[in-house]
Amino acid sequence: MNILVLGAGTMGNAHAAAYTEMKDVTLCGIVDVNFEKAAQLADKCGTKAFSSYEEAKQQIVDIDVISVCLPTPLHKETVLQAARDKFHVICEKPLARHLADAREMIDFCEQQGVRLFVGHVVRFFPEYVQAKEVVDSQKIGQPVIARTTRGGAFPNASNDWYANFIKSGGLILDTVIHDFDFLRWCFGEVERVYAKTSRGRAAGKLEYSLITLRFENGVIAHVEGTWAHQNFHTKLEIAGKEGIIQHDSTSASPVVVEKSASVDEVVGVAVPSSPTQHSPYYLEIEHFISCIKEGKEARVTAEDAYKALEISLAALQSIESGEPVYLKQYSSLEGVK
Amino acid sequence: MKVGIISFAHGHAYSYANALNNLPEIELYGIADEEEVRGKDAAEQFNTKYFSDYHDLLKEPIDAVIITSENQKHFEHVKAAANHNKHVLCEKPLSSNVKDAEEMIKICREKGVILQTAFPVRFNKPVQNAKQTIDTGDLGNIIAVKGTNRGTNPGGWFVQKEKSGGGAVIDHTVHVVDLIRWFTNAEVTEVYAEIDDKLSDGEIDDTGLLTMEFDNGMFATLDCSWSRNKDYPTWGDVTLEIIGTKGTLSVDAFAQKLDVYSSEGVKWNFWGDDMDEGLIENFIQAVKENKDPFITGEDGLRALEVAMAAYRSSARKTAVMLSEL
Missing domain, CATH: 3.40.50.720 (NAD(P)-binding Rossmann-like Domain)
Incomplete structure (x- = not known):
């Protein structure tokens, strides 16, 4: 191929x-x-x-x-x-x-x-895959409240296109969308979304968003997106009636390299890494290629991507209106447009 | 100085009593508790007198009382204390409802007694350190705050609405709201909340997620859920992530811990300074100098209003302006 x-x-x-x-x-x-x-x-x-x-x-x-x-x-x-x-x-x-x-x-x-x-590569990150497996196994009972964190520094890219909200949709459409997709994979459809962001509140190259999702199955999720920190990190917690699962990328770094400060460097920076045989991107693309070869449905479909986009845009709508946005109403409105 | 304690319904009474006994020149004069066994046991434990009727304690020559009864009884106890001209340190939340809290503030002002709300986390050393950092301006303008105050379901009267006024939301909203107000000098203007009761078997709210707008243009969220299960290594947490235009700060009030692995599983033993001692010492100082307390009744009221707005928001499924309350 x-x-x-x-x-x-x-x-x-x-x-x-x-x-x-x-x-x-x-x-x-x-x-x-x-x-x-x-x-x-x-x-x-x-x-x-x-x-x-x-x-x-x-x-x-x-x-x-x-x-x-x-x-x-x-x-x-x-x-x-x-x-x-x-x-x-x-x-x-x-x-x-x-x-x-x-x-x-x-x-x-x-x-x-x-x-x-x-x-939507998060569905191929082993820690997230396993989190869903644990939830599905009922080990933590009925899931009730979830929390996710994703982000780091403001992304640098060609022509600084991320800084153009009209083009990029900012932090929520680019980064937070990963967690929307993951949470929807775990808990099903979102009923309503309420969101806040720093965009428009503070000048400078940063964005910070906090979003609340209420799923149709009752789960409440707190979703944090950040382009206001220095280092990329992700966190996930799901609290169920019988147990809790937690993931924190900052505490899952089996290899940490700290170089002594050289003459022209003020201080040595620690570089943590979490090596695996294959990167999640490899796992994702290999899966997509095998779906083409074998004609099977993908773990994450284009319709899933559409739904994740819908949640993201509903969050942007909530930021504008200051009120919760119901996905059913939002999608029918968008359909008319 | 002589100090009494009314009710040991709230577990914090034990650590407050301990703090009083550790302070020089302070006498824990007596403990009033309508539950005789609990009251007598406490009196014995802290080497003091037991009163079955709190009125009798208030008639004694004491300067101040600490009120650690059920939320709904704060009003009755504070009112009686003020009428006996005793200074008051009242457990949080200040009351189970806004009207009673306002009345408590009014009575204490009229009687010229101190009404301090017990927000001990202001005396947690990492939290104080965070406040100092924010005050230097190093973080720039504060844009957003992400807070958590999770815990285990305390059971007992905490889950009986007629005594507590509500579950996790009234219990755990007030600490972090107070900290954010203290950190930023900003007031909450609007609240949106998702609230539910599915973590435990009871009917009372045990899951809460608040989003707040402030009068300085900042926003914040707060997870006040009783979402720590019995197997979790500790009772809960107080954490704040502060996002400024020039930097971020994260503070975890109880991160100073030792991990203990035993037949009980994993437990986190906290080794940081005892914040309750700081709270009690501060209250005693205010009484001694007869000055405005560091944490006022109004501070307690403002935090309570946010919890009440959260309940209203959840019922209505819209954002609620604080001015509507």
């Missing part, structure tokens, strides 16, 4: 690394408008670099799958074009900036007979 990766940013690097490691898959090119970035990554992965999708298409005879690792506002046109070209698509989250766009993308891919997968 031949893969073309679009975008040589953080996610493009993650996808390319996964493909390079994978058997029966050929990474046949990296595309980035910044050719140097594409060339750098292509060199590392032993593949070719291109500065446009069109160019790559002309030069590569056989493409099966496109990995879309571009800024959110480019997802729609890129996915539609790939589907038009009859390529399967693995698209980074969020699927789109707007629900109508997401629907159009899903429908068009189906119409063209190509698969569409969305990179």
